[in-house]
Amino acid sequence: MILTVATSPFDDQKPGTSGLRKKVPHFKQPHYAENFLQSIFDVAERDAGATLVIGGDGRFFNREVIQIAIRMAAANGFGRVVVGQDGILSTPAASNLIRKRKAAGGIVLSASHNPGGPDGDFGIKYNIANGGPAPEAITEATYQRSRALAEYRISDAPAPDLSILGETMIEAMVVEVVDPVADYAELMQTLFDFDKIAAMIAGGFRLEFDAMHAVTGPYGKAIIEGLLGAPAGTVVNGIPLEDFGGGHPDPNAVYAADLIAKLMDEDGPDFGAASDGDGDRNLIVGKGIVVSPSDSLAILAANAHLAPGYAKGIAGIARSMPTSQAADRVAAKRGLPLFETPTGWKFFGNLLDAGKVTICGEESAGTGSDHVREKDGLWAVLLWLNVVAERGESVKAIVESHWSEFGRTFYQRHDYEEIDSKAAAGLIGSLRDRLASMSGQRFGTLVVSEADDFSYKDPIDGSISTGQGVRILFSGGSRIVYRLSGTGTKGATLRVYIERYEPDSTRHNVAPQEALAELIDTADVIGEIKKRTGRSEPDVIT
């Protein structure tokens, strides 16, 4: 029976950079998840009997919310729900299934790289029919709907057992439980030269993939150990755990320190990689070198044609605004269009749909292509392996030759986490107030050439997004960008993005910390970080 349940609205269900993220206890409030899901269903466009894809990264509370989402989908006119076995789907695999099954959309349950567990984070994100995150117009409409919601609809029947593959019914809706890996693995085989990569591995190329006890464990095992024949044990931390083993499933120098240490050892593997909670981010480590995500985007864009799926070349590149301009140099040299978008994958969807770009990326360890409409961690790992196999060079040699051809863009992101929200707003507000007078000001050897608050007009649908980050540009091309995170669940997180271009290859062999020293000091002077937040050091440098 379909029940209509009276509820009262919450005022804090505004989706951030990537869906609605809150602490688990917050999500556990009565009606909280139901209200947000009903707001999505009320706003989402679909025909009667449409298909909905549902899956999550397996974190704590995933199972409960999946059951609720299925019972609510059955009460909201969907004809079919396609759900990963045990409720598991990586974010890129969900995107692929939405596209492949011509679904009206999908519900992705994840808080990505944020920690999980009973006191950890949880999240709900809605993806549209192209497989990508809902654009701002839809997330805003969902938010407005949530502020006025008076009731939600739900079936009183229990959701089916999600451990069994196959079809069952709930009300008039089919629930189809699918293998979460199969369709994704098939897609990867259409893009990359699996025989060539497998031959390289069989020839003694050693690799390690750290799934960080998150969703990519089963994907990594099936693809890297299964299809590519890497020895058992190549995938480490491969069993998804509800609390990620107490870790932080964020593939960066802090949380993937073990993997990086192995790759810095002469006797260690040749190639290391890691992904995040929901499988859309990637970290690439070569022997003796950690590849910065912005460099990785540029290098993949420059070499994608070496993989069969991109042999015809790429149409263009898009990067989020704070991502370094390394990709711009590839685009300029190859005569490709380059688009600069606000942070968050939802801004790439229209460009990909219109065929304007093939490869997209963000400095936050996200890269992807037009094969789905999300960033894709394992895709990036496989493209790197394909490029390495094709070029027959080490990761380090590939990165260094890229720098010598295009110049090196030194880059760092400094994160100040859980700072006081008012202090954070004050810092950004003060920067905005000073923008008009900034141009021409001198800081040490640096002269400000331009300063603005980034806004973006989508070239396809004309929508405008303002207030996307304060940019201070210096003559010579160096930049400092300040923005507040839209994915945190406690206090505010200030992100400061710092970059400097160095064309002279005799000066490439310097640590970023050193190459960026003057800019790092200047970031504090201009941003008044110490003064306003009381922090003298960032919590994380990526």
Ligand code: VG1
């Ligand atoms: C962060 C990253 C952004 C990314 C977003 C979602 O957002 O900076 O590049 O798209 O996370 O990624 P913010 O607003 O905290 O800076 V994921 O892997 O968390 O879905």
Ligand code: CO
């Ligand atoms: Co993620």
